[in-house]
Amino acid sequence: MAKRTFNKEFFIRSVKYNVRTLFRKEIEEATEQQIFQAVGYAVKDAIMDAWIATQKEYEKSDPKIVYYMSMEFLMGRALGNNLINLTFYDEVKEALEEIGLDLNMIEDQEPDAALGNGGLGRLAACFMDSLATLGYAAYGCGIRYRYGMFKQQIVDGYQVEVPDMWLKNGNPFELRRPEYAKTVKFGGYVRIENHNGKNVFIQEGYQSVLAVPVDLPIVGYGNNVINTLRIWDAEAVNSFELDRFDKGEYEKAVEQENLARNLVEVLYPNDNHMAGKELRLKQQYFFVSASVQEAIAKYKKNHSDIRKFYEKATFQLNDTHPTVAVAELMRILMDEEGLEWDEAWDVTTKTCAYTNHTIMAEALEKWPIELFSRLLPRIYQIVEEINRRFVIEIQKQYPNNYEKVKKMAIIMDGQVKMAHLAIVAGYSVNGVAKLHTEILKKRELKDFYEMMPQKFNNKTNGITQRRFLLHGNPLLAKWVTEHVGDEWITDLPRIKGLAVYVDDEKAQHEFMNIKYQNKVRLAKYIKEHNGIDVDPRSIFDVQVKRLHEYKRQLMNILHVMYLYNQIKEHPEKDFYPRTFIFGAKAAAGYMRAKLTIKLINSVADVVNNDASINGKLKVVFIEDYRVSNAEWIFAAADVSEQISTASKEASGTGNMKFMLNGAVTLGTMDGANVEIVEEVGEENAFIFGMSADEVIDLESKGGYDPSQLFNTDQEIRHVLMQLINGEYAPNDPERFRELYNALLIDGGYNRPDPYFILKDFRSYADAQRRVEEAYRDEKRWAKMAMLNVAHSGKFTSDRTIQEYVDDIWKLDKVTVKLEE
Numbered sequence: 126m127a128k129r130t131f132n133k134e135f136f137i138r139s140v141k142y143n144v145r146t147l148f149r150k151e152i153e154e155a156t157e158q159q160i161f162q163a164v165g166y167a168v169k170d171a172i173m174d175a176w177i178a179t180q181k182e183y184e185k186s187d188p189k190i191v192y193y194m195s196m197e198f199l200m201g202r203a204l205g206n207n208l209i210n211l212t213f214y215d216e217v218k219e220a221l222e223e224i225g226l227d228l229n230m231i232e233d234q235e236p237d238a239a240l241g242n243g244g245l246g247r248l249a250a251c252f253m254d255s256l257a258t259l260g261y262a263a264y265g266c267g268i269r270y271r272y273g274m275f276k277q278q279i280v281d282g283y284q285v286e287v288p289d290m291w292l293k294n295g296n297p298f299e300l301r302r303p304e305y306a307k308t309v310k311f312g313g314y315v316r317i318e319n320h321n322g323k324n325v326f327i328q329e330g331y332q333s334v335l336a337v338p339v340d341l342p343i344v345g346y347g348n349n350v351i352n353t354l355r356i357w358d359a360e361a362v363n364s365f366e367l368d369r370f371d372k373g374e375y376e377k378a379v380e381q382e383n384l385a386r387n388l389v390e391v392l393y394p395n396d397n398h399m400a401g402k403e404l405r406l407k408q409q410y411f412f413v414s415a416s417v418q419e420a421i422a423k424y425k426k427n428h429s430d431i432r433k434f435y436e437k438a439t440f441q442l443n444d445t446h447p448t449v450a451v452a453e454l455m456r457i458l459m460d461e462e463g464l465e466w467d468e469a470w471d472v473t474t475k476t477c478a479y480t481n482h483t484i485m486a487e488a489l490e491k492w493p494i495e496l497f498s499r500l501l502p503r504i505y506q507i508v509e510e511i512n513r514r515f516v517i518e519i520q521k522q523y524p525n526n527y528e529k530v531k532k533m534a535i536i537m538d539g540q541v542k543m544a545h546l547a548i549v550a551g552y553s554v555n556g557v558a559k560l561h562t563e564i565l566k567k568r569e570l571k572d573f574y575e576m577m578p579q580k581f582n583n584k585t586n587g588i589t590q591r592r593f594l595l596h597g598n599p600l601l602a603k604w605v606t607e608h609v610g611d612e613w614i615t616d617l618p619r620i621k622g623l624a625v626y627v628d629d630e631k632a633q634h635e636f637m638n639i640k641y642q643n644k645v646r647l648a649k650y651i652k653e654h655n656g657i658d659v660d661p662r663s664i665f666d667v668q669v670k671r672l673h674e675y676k677r678q679l680m681n682i683l684h685v686m687y688l689y690n691q692i693k694e695h696p697e698k699d700f701y702p703r704t705f706i707f708g709a710k711a712a713a714g715y716m717r718a719k720l721t722i723k724l725i726n727s728v729a730d731v732v733n734n735d736a737s738i739n740g741k742l743k744v745v746f747i748e749d750y751r752v753s754n755a756e757w758i759f760a761a762a763d764v765s766e767q768i769s770t771a772s773k774e775a776s777g778t779g780n781m782k783f784m785l786n787g788a789v790t791l792g793t794m795d796g797a798n799v800e801i802v803e804e805v806g807e808e809n810a811f812i813f814g815m816s817a818d819e820v821i822d823l824e825s826k827g828g829y830d831p832s833q834l835f836n837t838d839q840e841i842r843h844v845l846m847q848l849i850n851g852e853y854a855p856n857d858p859e860r861f862r863e864l865y866n867a868l869l870i871d872g873g874y875n876r877p878d879p880y881f882i883l884k885d886f887r888s889y890a891d892a893q894r895r896v897e898e899a900y901r902d903e904k905r906w907a908k909m910a911m912l913n914v915a916h917s918g919k920f921t922s923d924r925t926i927q928e929y930v931d932d933i934w935k936l937d938k939v940t941v942k943l944e945e
């Protein structure tokens with residue numbers, strides 16, 4: 126990999142200069158945050174030449190561009206990652222040391238850019254990294270939320286949400302570009318005028334807002350490619366009107382100010398759940414309209430025939446959230462570029478492609494017609510016409526089959542169904558893991574698959590090894606490089622070379638020692654943040670992900686309660702010390718999820734303070750789980766908990782991050798777990814529970830009756846009774862009744878235990894027993910863990926992106942040369 130030269134003296138001078146000009150201080154007087162800012166600006170400067178060169182190269186060679194449209198980009202911190210990808214990390218670390226500064230401390234000053242909830246947002250971030258590294262022209266298109274994902278505090282065991290003021294000290298990496306601002310219109314009505322026999326649609330009485338782009342550099346690894354994440358900020362169009370005397374004008378100006386402020390105020394903190402909020406739809410149209418306008422303006426700079434737009438641009442819709450892009454593109458092509466419907470439709474259906482990330486029914490986006498048409502009157506007209514034409518298609522293909530129309534129409538029962546719109550108007554529909562795509566084709570989207578099978582394809586998710594191994598786990602990264610060379614950094618399958626060392630005792634020792642060092646690092650973090658002592662020699666069993674019933678954190682903690690009961694009842698029995706680590710944010714309004722957090726913390730309080738169990742069991746809830754602390758957590762994990770109800774987790778990507786860091790999967794045959802097992806072998810994972818087919822079958826029969834289990838299995842019964850007898854809530858024995866009821870009476874969907882927690886419990890406990898047994902055999906464990914690392918090659922997002930490029934986007938590869 127070509128390495129750019131790093132000029133140490135220049136860099137140090139730049140940091141010192143920045144401290145002086147930004148803060149009127151010498152380095153010695155600056156705060157840690159000020160030093161971060163100064164270093165951040167120095168790094169941005171180091172990026173600038175390549176950023177300019179990349180954009181010049183794109184203008185010259187005119188490659189096809191992908192616009193990755195997403196409501197979420199869960200970027201995490203930029204400083205360390207940028208240095209890694211510039212291949213300057215070690216040099217900068219040394220340079221800073223020379224002036225008495227610690228790069229780790231400086232990195233720690235940076236707030237996470239948490240412009241996303243979880244899997245979907247982090248996937249977008251990994252994709253941006255891979256696109257730049259592979260040398261493809263890409264724009265991330267999103268929103269510059271003033272407040273990202275809330276910060277989580279645990280107060281008395283409960284989650285408290287605190288606003289995430291990530292921009293309060295400024296962001297040294299961002300570049301504001303007001304010269305490319307766009308106007309976005311909401312509301313009003315559409316007047317139709319006839320101009321020489323042609324209908325012209327004029328929106329009137331609307332409110333407008335100015336979309337101002339803010340660019341963040343996306344650094345490719347060692348290749349001088351710098352792509353752009355363009356996040357839109359909102360401003361009032363005419364703030365000068367504030368001093369108008371006319372009352373009506375004044376109120377209008379205030380309205381515009383408010384609209385702009387509210388629009389980009391905050392990320393909706395729901396994950397896998399649709400809340401039909403008007404402001405959310407406004408956010409969607411706001412960034413989509415600005416992004417589509419921008420894409421067209423860019424195309425028109427060097428091309429005259431808008432009918433060939435799709436040859437140079439493609440829009441990937443990250444779930445249905447940006448699906449109004451379909452209608453917005455139609456609107457611009459017809460109303461502004463003068464194309465006829467059929468011409469515009471041809472372009473649109475060759476431009477847009479859709480990724481589905483979930484089959485959870487409550488996550489499907491459906492907007493009430495009333496709201497949709499009031500907010501986006503012209504867009505609604507276009508959606509209506511798309512629907513009208515599509516319904517005719519359905520009727521042609523399935524004459525007299527009204528059921529088909531009812532199931533597939535875009536507009537039905539007073540609602541606009543965004544997934545249907547995305548499928549009809551897109552040239553590609555993809556799922557995010559093999560199993561997930563099969564479920565889409567055979568069940569969830571069966572009718573669409575039968576009508577247009579050629580659109581459907583799978584793109585199994587991936588993660589970037591640059592952040593999640595090279596940056597997050599420097600000890601293991603170095604060790605891997607010593608054994609297989611450093612090509613894995615841009616060619617992860619090379620990591621397979623480790624396989625020849627799995628029986629080598631020296632390698633096993635080194636590997637386990639690195640894991641131990643990482644556990645010590647995490648144990649320190651836990652001591653500092655939770656005040657809990659954990660033994661780095663115990664098994665670190667980790668479940669970190671959003672809190673959701675289908676992910677079954679409840680099953681995990683019930684199992685901990687079960688183990689604790691066993692230890693108490695049989696103190697003499699040999700028990701390998703275990704540390705159960707949780708990290709999870711619950712959507713602010715999701716009461717059952719929040720109560721599960723309280724349960725985990727209540728169990729932790731009891732178990733961690735029971736001297737009689739000699740520290741055999743520890744439970745830790747890591748506050749504010751986020752990208753930056755995730756890097757440490759993955760590095761320290763022995764066991765990766767991937768225990769969703771089979772069929773519910775579309776892919777999962779945490780599972781891949783654990784695998785890459787040498788944790789062994791304890792999981793169901795769900796999402797990408799299936800492919801992890803395929804790669805590493807069943808004997809190197811702990812698989813349990815119902816299959817997706819079994820779950821779907823049982824669901825269609827209306828579920829099952831858990832009272833059987835409750836009445837016959839005394840240990841399960843004991844644990845469940847502890848939810849309502851005050852064992853973990855002596856002052857309020859009723860506190861966890863809700864969870865008890867969900868498992869035994871009604872957990873939603875009109876049935877008990879809809880996520881089959883009790884049904885899978887025994888099988889889970891047995892898998893946990895096998896984990897313990899395996900861990901006792903040090904060599905066996907070392908081999909398993911190493912084999913997981915060695916077989917993680919498939920799960921790089923570089924592979925995923927290459928598949929998107931080959932099968933969907935058809936992008937041209939670009940190389941950027943820098944004159945030094």
Ligand code: 26M
Pocket residue numbers: 242243244245246248393394395396397398399400405482483488557586774775776777778796
């Ligand atoms: C919808 C409406 C209003 C507010 C928020 C939403 C919403 C936000 C995020 C709905 C769903 C959201 O994310 C879904 C998600 O993260 N899905 C996950 O995607 C990952 C990447 O493909 C997969 O690995 C996970 O399995 C899947 O759960």
